[in-house]
Amino acid sequence: MTTTTDTHEGGSVIGVPIAFNDLLLKAGISLKSTRLLRHQEPGANRGRSAYELWRDDRVAFDVYQGQHGTQAHQSLVSATAWASFVGTPQGETMFVGLYAARYAGLSQTETVSPTTGIKYDAGYAHIYEIQLQPTLSEYIGRLFIQWDGARAYVRRVDNRDWPITELRRQFQEPVFPGYLHFIRTLSQLAALPQLWIEMLKAARGVYVLTCPRTKELYIGSATGSDGFWGRWMQYAADGHGGNIQLKSRDRSDYQVAILEVAGSSSTENDILQLEIRWKEKLQSRQMGLNSN
Numbered sequence: 001m002t003t004t005t006d007t008h009e010g011g012s013v014i015g016v017p018i019a020f021n022d023l024l025l026k027a028g029i030s031l032k033s034t035r036l037l038r039h040q041e042p043g044a045n046r047g048r049s050a051y052e053l054w055r056d057d058r059v060a061f062d063v064y065q066g067q068h069g070t071q072a073h074q075s076l077v078s079a080t081a082w083a084s085f086v087g088t089p090q091g092e093t094m095f096v097g098l099y100a101a102r103y104a105g106l107s108q109t110e111t112v113s114p115t116t117g118i119k120y121d122a123g124y125a126h127i128y129e130i131q132l133q134p135t136l137s138e139y140i141g142r143l144f145i146q147w148d149g150a151r152a153y154v155r156r157v158d159n160r161d162w163p164i165t166e167l168r169r170q171f172q173e174p175v176f177p178g179y180l181h182f183i184r185t186l187s188q189l190a191a192l193p194q195l196w197i198e199m200l201k202a203a204r205g206v207y208v209l210t211c212p213r214t215k216e217l218y219i220g221s222a223t224g225s226d227g228f229w230g231r232w233m234q235y236a237a238d239g240h241g242g243n244i245q246l247k248s249r250d251r252s253d254y255q256v257a258i259l260e261v262a263g264s265s266s267t268e269n270d271i272l273q274l275e276i277r278w279k280e281k282l283q284s285r286q287m288g289l290n291s292n
Contacts, residue, residue, distance in 0.1 A: 186236045204221075205261040
């Protein structure tokens with residue numbers, strides 16, 4: 001069995017198998033009876049991601065990964081163990097637990113996706129009863145593997161090696177990307193790490209909303225005590241934040257991004273002048289949703 005070192009912060013902990021397959025074998029887990037699952041939903045920035053669901057609501061996460069369509073079911077039904085992973089915001093593949101799994105049959109009632117909120121008729125989903133196992137629990141949130149990029153989120157373990165790319169000393173949230181690199185949709189804001197929320201509360205300035213359906217943009221400014229976060233929560237609550245043009249549109253899951261962060265000594269009027277300048281640069285009065 002080949003091994004690698006703990007690579008987090010220059011660590012030197014020896015004895016981590018180089019392939020996830022080796023780790024399973026060392027724990028006495030049958031490769032033939034195990035499937036890898038990489039949860040990544042939802043697509044197109046809709047709803048909560050599997051990572052957010054795992055981080056914030058483990059019960060709902062287990063409900064989510066216990067519901068599968070026919071194609072995935074065909075791969076899962078013969079397996080008794082699932083090694084579950086989630087795609088992180090950085091695109092990594094993070095281990096979240098080894099589960100015992102048993103097929104319970106087709107759904108008898110309507111089911112709702114915990115990530116997207118989409119409802120499915122009875123008989124649509126294949127339901128599995130799953131239970132998190134203590135085996136390999138010390139690696140949850142710390143171990144990452146190399147995924148091959150295939151669209152299928154269920155894969156066999158016994159037909160190839162699955163390299164371990166990193167073992168961290170502890171689970172850690174993604175680092176805040178910086179104000180000018182921050183891009184999210186309104187529906188994703190509530191699930192942000194608390195440190196990110198505090199960063200957004202601490203800054204004021206000019207932002208842009210873009211509608212994924214109409215391709216229109218709106219430029220606004222955050223001048224209140226809760227900064228960008230406080231202003232964006234108003235849009236998340238009512239869909240328009242009191243703006244006349246946004247009220248005239250159907251409610252949308254706008255993408256939010258920061259155009260400019262005001263200095264700590266900037267007055268409200270200073271920030272409003274920055275907003276005017278961005279409206280002129282992007283012509284958001286002529287080709288967007290700004291009316292003033």
